Amino acid sequence: MSSIRRLVGLACLLVLTIVLPATILGQQIPSPESFFGFQMGADRKLARWDKMVEYYDLVGERSPRVHVVHMGPSTLGNPFLVLFISAPDNLARLEQLKQLNAILSDPRGVPEADIERAISEGKAVVVQSMGLHSSEVAASQMAVEVTYDMATRNDGEMLRILDNTIAIMIPCFNPDGEIMITDWYDQWIGTEYEGVSMPWLYHHYIGHDNNRDAFMQNTIESFYGAEIMFREWVPQAYVDHHQMGAYGARLYVPPYAEPIRPDGDPLVWREMSWYGAHIAYKEEEAGISGVVNAAIYSGWGHFGFHWITPFHNIAGMLTESASARLATPIFLHPDQLQGSRRGMPEYEPQTTFPNPWPGGWWRVRDIVEQQKVATIAVLDIAARNRETVLRNAYLKATRQVERGAAGKPAAFVIPATQHDPLTMQKMVNKLLGQGIEVHQSTNGFSHEDRIYSAGTYVVSLAQPKRGVIRWLLGRTFYPDNDYTRSRDGSPMRPYDMSTDNIAEYMGVRVDPVDTWVEADLAVVADTIDPSGQVRQGQYGYVMNGRLNDSFKAANLLWQEGVALRRIFESTEGLRPGDFIVPSTTSEALIAQVADQTGVDFNALDTDASPVSSPVTQPRLGMYQRYFGGNMDEGWTRLLLERFEFPYSSILDEELRDGNLNRNYDVIILPDDNVGAMTGESRGGDGGGGYFATGRDAYPPEYRSGFGQPGVDALEAFVANGGTLVTFARASGLPIEEFGLPIRNVVEGVPSTEFWSPGSTLRMNVDNTNAIGYGMPEEAVGLFLQGNHAYQVTPSARNEATERIATFVERDIMLSGWLIGEHHIAEKAAVVSVGYGQGKIVLIGFRAQHRVQTHGTFKFVFNALVDAAAGRQ
16 A cells, blocks of 8 residues: 555656646746737737747746747848747757657668667657748747647646657748738738738748748748758658638648649658648537638649658648738628639538538637647647657658669769759759758769769669659659649649759759669768869960859959950850950959859960950849739849849839939849739739739839830830840730730640640750850750740841740650640740840740749840940
């Protein structure tokens, strides 16, 4: 009897040890309502990110369950936080648990006993992120409340979660946008403009597209997210909490609808269904209606975080809540509620949607409640099944390694000899950013009838991230079947691109090989940071015009007043497009630029002045509008800054005022609807919101559009010697308004006859033309539906039009989905049209798409530099 009393006493003491500190600390941690002065999700209330950071830091100081990590500054310098929430004992040995997790995510070469120990002692790791799309306001508010609950609750469910999981939360994936949206919303509360979408991008550069950056990591926020999920932890599950339009289901939860992207381990798809079913179960248990599974969002999506994670062997998931008008409630009538083209044809009960919401008022608080349930539900099922989750992490990794070892290709070889070797090295860094293992040869070798030089990279598919490798480096054929066609046979747009092949995007040669490479290979341990070599010649230096980074080097030299020339005719090892740097340039400056850019400054020992001409830094302007902003404009700004091109943003008033030649040599019109630029229709390309908002819905100062005066000013700019560069749809403006002898051959063609939703297409390039300098003779461009292909129509001045890039005759597509290739076969992709004293360069596709398509950047850079070639 005494032994039983001792056991009871010990158990009580243990409970007090676990529970009492949290209870005491819970009294010291203010509730969100008391700290912020309102309940999270309250009507017309939004907590601002700086105040949320203050709250998280306070909770981290007072709760042993919460560890707050400041990853670094965001794009605009705001704190980017990651929260680790778990039992105090777990947080105290976080590094040890990370090592156990690493064993399960990559068990190659690990003894079985260590694997069993990792399963026995490890914790299920779950990452959840909020606030990626800042106009979807609820999730970042919800995260505050979930953090408080996890820091203070002492019920059995929460203690089990804390004991068995490591909950990693990114409470706001876009801090800058959260601040922008909050300030914008607060400014107009109580006015007729309350709840209207913000008129500019809610990420400084890329707006809604920040969810398309996980595989390239062009922004610092994406880099932080990838560091946690792809390189440091590799969780077993990931959920990204979002919002969608207001007029359908109240909440989408996993799994995805058809089609799925193959080559992930089957367990990962089963896990998504498993987690999603538990979320839906808990929502119904909580009395929340309008929840749908397996609909709306297909399993083949963009390579943002929740759609690339399955190929990292992570159950990568998405929740999507119906939106309010920012923080303003919305009323919905029953007959306004609709189904979806994918998996929910009618707004009626079905097995995956058994409890439709009847309509009425919809508030941000409703979203907070349902997202809280979803957040905890994922942790709950992982905690209840910790060992199963961990063992399956091991199985997924092991089976992917086995598939890679047994299948074809066995590896991808990335030759050291490339058209643009610096871009190739950037691509290798992108692979390393995914946590992919890459080898490099120390000596030259031959394999499968090809000869490779030293420095060649080899990527084996016999590794856990086989699926990621396959989709980033292998050819892609998007499915064309009943899942991807509507009932009338028209193709359904993929959720973004139909391929994400970075080798094709970046213009890098990659060779698939069927057998493993037997060579002297070493694992690449760190990112590649090349430093250029400097060799001075009698007549100065030459920079290779094939290198994208030569343009960055040229801009850095121009900034220091260096006079450059450019080769226009091949001679003695020099190619059209090479840059000539004078011998009088400071050696220290040359060394600095070579180190900063990786560009070699090679010796020039012949007088190149007869085959070169002076070239100066262009005076560059780019049109920027409101209407939610234009993501293509934002991405182009990022590209220009990355390569050190100075530019000015031109708003409507400056454009309408005219006399543009006074300040600019070249003006860019990014891809955009012509009506959005002129003001005849709403833009809608910034991802600003989910409600139709015409021009008059915005405050007067944000009613964008330059109208006919702007059109006339652009026409005068070109006629007086300026260069107008247009991307994709924006090319319609000069074609229509200036009467150019150009026809877009795919305009008006039904999607059943021509369809290219983000496919990589082959084109021949005239690289003797200044716009094509440095390009390979055959290049690959990314072509989206709505992009252009050109035919030159007869005119009195046919010679004034130059074809720089032309789609090949047949077998045009490398990867993606292309219907009706005959429509664009041998049609122009890039043309230059002389107009008055100037020219218009029509680039029919996004040559700079999302700062991802490095292989076609030179079309843009050449057009800019050529525009200033005649100005001294």
